Amino acid sequence: MKRRAPKPGGKLREYRIALVVGTRPEAIKLSPVAHALARLGEPPSLFVTGQHPGLELGDHRLQGFECISLNCPGQPDPVHHSDIVRAALKRLLPLDPPDLLIVQGDTSSALGGALAARELGIMLAHVEAGLRTHDPTMPWPEEQNRVTIDRLSDLLFAPTSANAHNLRRERVNGKIHVTGNSGMDALAALVGPLPPKPKRQWWPRRRFRMLVTCHRRENWGAGLDGLSEALVDLGMKQVRSDVLLPPNPKITERLTDLLGGQDGIRLISPLSHSATVQAMREVDLILSDSGGMQEEAPALGVPLLVLREKTERPEALACGSIELVGTDAGRIVAAVDRLRRHRSQLRAMSQAMLPFGDGHSGPRIAAHCLAFLGSQGFNRQTCRA
Ligand SMILES: CC(=O)N[C@H]1[C@@H](OP(=O)(O)OP(=O)(O)OC[C@H]2O[C@@H](n3ccc(=O)[nH]c3=O)[C@H](O)[C@@H]2O)O[C@H](CO)[C@@H](O)[C@@H]1O
CATH class of the missing domain: 3.40.50.2000 (Glycogen Phosphorylase B;)
Incomplete structure (x- = not known):
């Protein structure tokens, strides 16, 4: 060496x-x-x-x-x-x-x-x-x-x-x-300096848009099934989902089987960090089991529903930027529908916060x-x- x-x-x-x-x-x-x-x-x-x-x-x-x-x-x-x-x-x-x-x-x-x-x-x-x-x-x-x-x-x-x-x-x-x-x-x-100015427009003028990622080991089986069922259901209600595929080819294959060709759902190959952050800033809501995105979403002022039952980032829960929803299809759909119906709740979750520094x-x-x-x-x- x-x-x-x-x-x-x-x-x-x-x-x-x-x-x-x-x-x-x-x-x-x-x-x-x-x-x-x-x-x-x-x-x-x-x-x-x-x-x-x-x-x-x-x-x-x-x-x-x-x-x-x-x-x-x-x-x-x-x-x-x-x-x-x-x-x-x-x-x-x-x-x-x-x-x-x-x-x-x-x-x-x-x-x-x-x-x-x-x-x-x-x-x-x-x-x-x-x-x-x-x-x-x-x-x-x-x-x-x-x-x-x-x-x-x-x-x-x-x-x-x-x-x-x-x-x-x-x-x-x-x-x-x-x-x-x-x-x-x-x-x-x-x-640039945190928090940045919000980038997206409020959604009533267009379809409600979500960015979705799911890759944690505990979600590889029933979790991906529940999430997919929820996204298909929401797709039929005019909710558009961009599903960001993870680097793991097995999960990509599974998500493609479950969601390929479904109405309102777009599967996207892994993005650069800068393109991911750009995509996060453009949507109304993020659904994710990622740890890093639970930190980034509050700083960007984008609400995030966590596809897990527990988080090691309770600071984001405490400041109201994220909510735990797990991967049950009914629970995910109910949470998204609630936020679409009650815009004040969505706005409250969209206040930029810096609990992680x-x-x-x-x-x-x-x-x-x-x-x-x-x-x-x-x-x-x-x-x-
Ligand atoms: C829940 C959990 O245990 N998470 C751990 C996991 O990361 P974590 O769950 O954050 O891993 P991810 O693969 O989701 O990576 C998240 C990061 O990648 C970016 N991104 C995401 C998608 C994409 O296509 N391109 C891209 O650049 C996101 O903006 C974010 O910055 O390992 C990290 C590194 O040790 C730890 O800090 C986290 O605690």
């Missing part, structure tokens, strides 16, 4: 920081952290696990960073995937050990990275720490991954004070900082990382040429 050359015009002190990136949401949320570290003169390197094989670093402004590919594509069994990521990192990390390894969120890549760091005695930081549904089966395995990663971490970046409270209650060992969610920085990079989390996280490394006595000296 190559040693990074000292930066031109260099600094007296250089840390080595590495990020683990496996999926699209990790790339979205770690890009602001990588850029903030680079602005402080500490550009990190990336371990790209390959969990989402089509992930393009350039789509997330990560193309300029030193990158090592692990070639570990996502597996049907996420536990097996964590194991192979962990094994790959345990082979590679000792060749040029970073001073700090940063993982984000709750994927099997993040868990594999956390386990490898711990077993090799490398300092570990967790971005998006402390999110909990308090139900180990929902979402599975993400909830268990979060708990494990938080237990192993030396530095925990909690998006909200409620997340920090969860961590304190669990008596984690690491140092906790409330930083906001770096996903908000990524959003601000696309739309102000779009400046990356610089906070980067500053805490460097302060932490300084406090640990890492002071690798690099001489100017």
